[in-house]
Amino acid sequence: MSEHITIRRLTTMDEMPLMQEVEEAVWQMSPIPVHQLYTTVNNGGLILGAFDGDRIVAFSYSFPGFNGEQTYLCSHMLGILPKYQQSGLGVRMKHEQAKHATDMGYQMMTWTFDPLQSLNAYLNLTKLGARGARYKVNHYGTMDDRLNKGLETDRIVIEWHFNDDEPLEQPNIDDHISLVEVNNGTPEAKPNRFNKNQHAYLVPIPTNFHDIKTNQLPLAKTWRAETRESFTWLFNNGYQARAVIPNFSQQLAYYYFLKEDHHETHSID
Known part of the structure; x- marks a missing residue:
């Protein structure tokens, strides 16, 4: 279980490489540059790190979004080291994101996920109660990282009104x-x-x-x-x-x- 894991915001320039460590380990690709991460957290964005003792084991990365009508938090990446996956940490990370997003004045969070990844789908819809709102065909085009290589990158767009949406009772x-x-x-x-x-x-x-x-x-x-x-x-x-x-x-x-x-x-x- 993930109860002993601590979750906190990453805010300083020196902390940005911590996110990069997990990003490289999970996706096996070049990480987002430190200067971009630091700019994000200083302009309405939010980066959380999850720590097992002093070791970072997961992160979430989000930045402001705007659709012409409302501002929301765009949660672009959630990375968890394999050993800590399926431990409940993903749910904890999302709820912690929602707490900070509320304090920052956001009312909705969005992100995308591969609709064929059942664990992510279960987390997003069944555990969190978020809504799959739209479908994007080959949304990111060709990607060569470990998780996406060889397949078109279709995505479902999630909308989570985290202070209002609740999980449904499971239908038969x-x-x-x-x-x-x-x-x-x-x-x-x-x-x-x-x-x-x-x-x-x-x-x-x-x-x-x-x-x-x-x-x-x-x-x-x-x-x-x-x-x-x-x-x-x-x-x-x-x-x-x-x-x-x-x-x-x-x-x-x-x-x-x-x-x-x-x-x-x-x-x-």
């Missing part, structure tokens, strides 16, 4: 229609199942996508293409991703999409 997947059928591990989009008057839908993704991408790249590309089609239908027709329901016996996790004007009031205790 048997009660809803899936827009992707999976046979022997291979997905196939089912557009004939889509009816824009239906209030909710499911879209499955694999729970072991990293292994698929590493060992079966053509299958990984199929997952990207078939789920992209379903995600696009849903987001373009006013649905939001509101939860992820794991089904470990199938090695799948199911996105739960809800029509924006359909209100759910149940929350997780």
Whole structure:
């Protein structure tokens, strides 16, 4: 567990290389320059470091965003060393971000994530109660880092109104229609199942996508293409991703999409 980990803001020029250490270890790419990090924290941005004793083991990096109507905090990177992943530290980091963001005057936080990464999806939607609001096809173009190499960089845009949004009670997947059928591990989009008057839908993704991408790249590309089609239908027709329901016996996790004007009031205790 992550209870013994301390989390604090990084604010000085001397502290900026600490974030770079984790960034290089997680993504195996050149880190953001120190001068840019320092400028960010002095102009409405926020960098948090998580420490196991004196050793930094995770960071979050965010800067101000503006969409023409409102200012928000754009949480661009959350990096956690492998040993500390799946320990609850990610949730702690996001809640700590939200506390500081509130004190800084922000009301919303945004970020992007790969929709086929089930652990991130579960953290963002089910644990935090944030909303998957939009879909971006090949958002970052070609990337050669360890986590993205070889695959188009589709992303879901998260919007988190951290003082208002609450996690939904987990729905029963048997009660809803899936827009992707999976046979022997291979997905196939089912557009004939889509009816824009239906209030909710499911879209499955694999729970072991990293292994698929590493060992079966053509299958990984199929997952990207078939789920992209379903995600696009849903987001373009006013649905939001509101939860992820794991089904470990199938090695799948199911996105739960809800029509924006359909209100759910149940929350997780």
